Amino acid sequence: xxxxxxxxxxxxxxxxxxxxxxxxxxxxxxxxxxxxxxxxxxxxxxxxxxxxxxxxxxxxxxxxxxxxxxxxxxxxxxxxxxxxxxxxxxxxxxxxxxxxxxxxxxxxxxxxxxxxxxxxxxxxxxxxxxxxxxxxxxxxxxxxxxxxxxxxxxxxxxxxxxxxxxxxxxxxxxxxxxxxxxxxxxxxxxxxxxxxxxxxxxxxxxxxxxxxxxxxxxxxxxxxxxxxxxxxxxxxxxxxxxxxxxxxxxxxxxxxxxxxxxxxxxxxxxxxxxxxxxxxxxxxxxxxxxxxxxxxxxxxxxxxxxxxxxxxxxxxxxxxxxxxxxxxxxxxxxxxxxxxxxxxxxxxxxxxxxxxxxxxxxxxxxxxxxxxxxxxxxxxxxxxxxxxxxxxxxxxxxxxxxxxxxxxxxxxxxxxxxxxxxxxxxxxxxxxxxxxxxxxxxxxxxxxxxxxxxxxxxxxxxx
Amino acid sequence: xxxxxxxxxxxxxxxxxxxxxxxxxxxxxxxxxxxxxxxxxxxxxxxxxxxxxxxxxxxxxxxxxxxxxxxxxxxxxxxxxxxxxxxxxxxxxxxxxxxxxxxxxxxxxxxxxxxxxxxxxxxxxxxxxxxxxxxxxxxxxxxxxxxxxxxxxxxxxxxxxxxxxxxxxxxxxxxxxxxxxxxxxxxxxxxxxxxxxxxxxxxxxxxxxxxxxxxxxxxxxxxxxxxxxxxxxxxxxxxxxxxxxxxxxxxxxxxxxxxx
Ligand SMILES: Nc1ncnc2c1ncn2[C@@H]1O[C@H](COP(=O)(O)OP(=O)(O)OP(=O)(O)O)[C@@H](O)[C@H]1O
Ligand SMILES: [Mg+2]
Numbered sequence: 001x002x003x004x005x006x007x008x009x010x011x012x013x014x015x016x017x018x019x020x021x022x023x024x025x026x027x028x029x030x031x032x033x034x035x036x037x038x039x040x041x042x043x044x045x046x047x048x049x050x051x052x053x054x055x056x057x058x059x060x061x062x063x064x065x066x067x068x069x070x071x072x073x074x075x076x077x078x079x080x081x082x083x084x085x086x087x088x089x090x091x092x093x094x095x096x097x098x099x100x101x102x103x104x105x106x107x108x109x110x111x112x113x114x115x116x117x118x119x120x121x122x123x124x125x126x127x128x129x130x131x132x133x134x135x136x137x138x139x140x141x142x143x144x145x146x147x148x149x150x151x152x153x154x155x156x157x158x159x160x161x162x163x164x165x166x167x168x169x170x171x172x173x174x175x176x177x178x179x180x181x182x183x184x185x186x187x188x189x190x191x192x193x194x195x196x197x198x199x200x201x202x203x204x205x206x207x208x209x210x211x212x213x214x215x216x217x218x219x220x221x222x223x224x225x226x227x228x229x230x231x232x233x234x235x236x237x238x239x240x241x242x243x244x245x246x247x248x249x250x251x252x253x254x255x256x257x258x259x260x261x262x263x264x265x266x267x268x269x270x271x272x273x274x275x276x277x278x279x280x281x282x283x284x285x286x287x288x289x290x291x292x293x294x295x296x297x298x299x300x301x302x303x304x305x306x307x308x309x310x311x312x313x314x315x316x317x318x319x320x321x322x323x324x325x326x327x328x329x330x331x332x333x334x335x336x337x338x339x340x341x342x343x344x345x346x347x348x349x350x351x352x353x354x355x356x357x358x359x360x361x362x363x364x365x366x367x368x369x370x371x372x373x374x375x376x377x378x379x380x381x382x383x384x385x386x387x388x389x390x391x392x393x394x395x396x397x398x399x400x401x402x403x404x405x406x407x408x409x410x411x412x413x414x415x416x417x418x419x420x421x422x423x424x425x426x427x428x429x430x431x432x433x434x435x436x437x438x439x440x441x442x443x444x445x446x447x448x449x450x451x452x453x454x455x456x457x458x459x460x461x462x463x
Numbered sequence: 464x465x466x467x468x469x470x471x472x473x474x475x476x477x478x479x480x481x482x483x484x485x486x487x488x489x490x491x492x493x494x495x496x497x498x499x500x501x502x503x504x505x506x507x508x509x510x511x512x513x514x515x516x517x518x519x520x521x522x523x524x525x526x527x528x529x530x531x532x533x534x535x536x537x538x539x540x541x542x543x544x545x546x547x548x549x550x551x552x553x554x555x556x557x558x559x560x561x562x563x564x565x566x567x568x569x570x571x572x573x574x575x576x577x578x579x580x581x582x583x584x585x586x587x588x589x590x591x592x593x594x595x596x597x598x599x600x601x602x603x604x605x606x607x608x609x610x611x612x613x614x615x616x617x618x619x620x621x622x623x624x625x626x627x628x629x630x631x632x633x634x635x636x637x638x639x640x641x642x643x644x645x646x647x648x649x650x651x652x653x654x655x656x657x658x659x660x661x662x663x664x665x666x667x668x669x670x671x672x673x674x675x676x677x678x679x680x681x682x683x684x685x686x687x688x689x690x691x692x693x694x695x696x697x698x699x700x701x702x703x704x705x706x707x708x709x710x711x712x713x714x715x716x717x718x719x720x721x722x723x
Contacts, residue, residue, distance in 0.1 A: 398556075399519065399520075400556045401556055401558050403516075403518050403519065403540060403556075404552070404555070404556040404558065404606075405558070405566070405569075405570075406517075406539065406540035406541040406544070407516050407517075407540045407541075407543075407544055407550055407552075408541075408544055408566070408569075408570035408573070408574075408622060408626065409541050409544035409545045409570055409573035409574040409626065410541055410569050410570055410573045411541050411573065412539065412541065414569065414573070415541075418561055418565070418566070418569065419558070419560075419561070421560065421561070422558055422559060422560025422561035422605070423559075423560050424560065425560035425561070426559045426560035426605070429560070459581070
């Protein structure tokens with residue numbers, strides 16, 4: 001039986017877990033059935049073949065996850081973690097297996113905006129959930145996505161009705177309270193035509209660095225590997241605008257698998273940013289599907305890797321509709337023996353005439369043992385592509401840039417920090433929301449050894 | 464303060480990627496003096512400037528350079544800048560992501576050796592930008608990123624103003640400037656001049672020297688200063704080009720080079 005061959009290193013989850021979850025969350029029939037189907041898919045599927053290009057540099061067959069047990073029901077939070085924060089339109093806090101707090105601006109709720117966990121969505125918005133759950137990210141995709149479909153709990157459902165524009169970000173804060181747990185976050189964002197939403201997806205577990213505004217997390221069996229398999233499904237209707245920011249601050253023991261897929265309507269605009277800070281291993285897929293004309297996608301990524309961290313990003317810019325535009329910019333800085341893979345496909349199908357695509361991956365190697373493998377793939381079938389460019393680099397800090405700063409009296413260590421900061425800033429500065437921009441920058445720089453004391457021109461002027 | 468020796472270069476030989484470019488340069492610059500260095504393309508002017516500032520690519524193979532009496536060879540570029548040396552680059556480097564305002568603030572802090580109150584920094588910044596007729600928006604932009612040739616040159620002098628050096632080496636600061644910009648930049652340099660400041664102007668043209676009068680003009684050829692004179696030498700070059708000078712001194716130089 002294949003299960004015994006590839007199953008020995010798998011997370012310690014069983015049929016009984018599926019059973020218990022269904023019993024506990026009082027799932028409707030159709031949902032229970034979906035979980036069982038997904039479980040069977042999980043059991044039947046092999047782990048990806050390391051001969052496969054996408055898995056060559058992150059061989060899951062060689063990894064062991066068997067210490068990880070299913071995260072249990074969460075303790076209610078002692079303090080009000082989701083206390084309404086004026087900088088957010090809404091907030092959902094998931095701890096271990098459960099959502100422990102939800103807040104939404106009442107005005108938005110009155111206009112039909114929905115923010116709730118997926119169990120609540122199954123009860124109160126059944127048709128919506130039936131339609132959108134596992135439609136963009138399908139269980140058959142690969143083994144751990146199937147496992148997510150079988151075992152997700154809590155989860156986040158955000159629904160923005162037609163024409164509703166939410167100016168402030170909606171935030172999901174997901175945390176796992178101890179090492180050695182298996183967690184299955186699942187997020188669905190539905191932005192109906194001409195709506196607008198900014199979504200922040202922040203994840204954390206012990207050792208992942210402080211995350212506001214949550215209480216400090218207790219340490220569990222320290223060092224035993226955590227396991228996360230997440231799914232994020234983004235549906236941007238015609239003319240809708242969705243920004244999705246993922247801030248990965250998983251603790252240093254976590255093996256993190258995540259699949260993000262956005263499906264865009266006509267003239268929809270989606271921006272995603274993946275900020276890679278935490279985890280032991282991250283294997284993240286970010287796909288933008290543009291089946292309709294005029295869609296626009298911006299895929300951004302910033303990663304700072306140290307120790308023996310490994311990040312492996314797969315991206316897809318799939319142009320199907322006419323005159324669709326996509327732009328990918330991923331940057332990493334890697335030190336110690338950290339490694340990064342970016343394997344990105346730009347596909348311009350025959351039907352996608354007049355489309356425009358770019359992909360760039362830049363990787364700064366701050367130590368001789370750090371390693372980056374940026375791999376851009378162009379698949380162009382349309383004859384009248386209006387622009388298509390790509391670039392990939394990996395190398396040390398530019399000597400001329402360093403000399404220029406040093407020639408201005410700036411010591412080398414400060415100069416290096418400024419260059420790393422500037423290197424990330426040119427991506428992070430593309431985030432339209434200023435508060436988010438500085439939050440992500442601060443998180444990146446905290447990891448990179450503190451900022452160089454940046455002030456904006458406005459700060460200087462107002463002094 | 465004037466007449467005090469600021470820079471003393473003796474028998475300086477410099478190699479780039481194993482290729483000898485400077486073949487023994489001697490030069491003394493006192494405080495308050497303006498020296499122009501002229502010479503055909505490829506004669507080694509930028510090599511001299513970069514070597515003085517400590518670019519790691521330029522290896523000093525022989526000779527000494529004293530700045531304020533101190534041998535600078537052991538000093539990293541930032542230490543040289545802190546000591547009061549400044550180089551306005553011929554080709555300033557773009558640094559995406561680092562804004563001018565942060566860069567200048569870090570530079571000012573580094574050269575002072577202590578934090579500069581934001582208010583004081585702002586005043587200095589705004590005053591110097593005004594002097595150089597630079598739009599304040601430049602402070603928001605990334606260092607040299609997307610700057611036109613002339614804008615980069617102005618930005619170099621802005622940095623000089625902020626850093627307030629004792630020795631300013633300007634490598635073709637006049638090239639790429641239109642007529643009005645040339646005047647603005649020259650006036651800016653003059654406004655930043657003081658008796659403590661020594662200037663080394665590397666240039667191809669008389670036009671900058673119309674604004675900033677050098678006491679000394681040196682001709683660098685094949686990595687050596689082959690002739691020195693007063694301001695009149697630059698005027699003579701403008702009329703006659705390098706040929707007469709090279710005809711007079713070049714052959715002897717070539718012979719000396721063969722002997723060496
Ligand atoms: N890496 C290198 N390898 C070999 N030769 C080099 C290298 N870098 C510079 N050179 C040579 O050194 C010589 C001096 O160059 P330098 O830039 O100092 O000239 P310059 O006098 O400033 O010229 P210009 O007036 O054109 O600015 C040139 O012949 C140049 O080709
Ligand atoms: Mg030059």
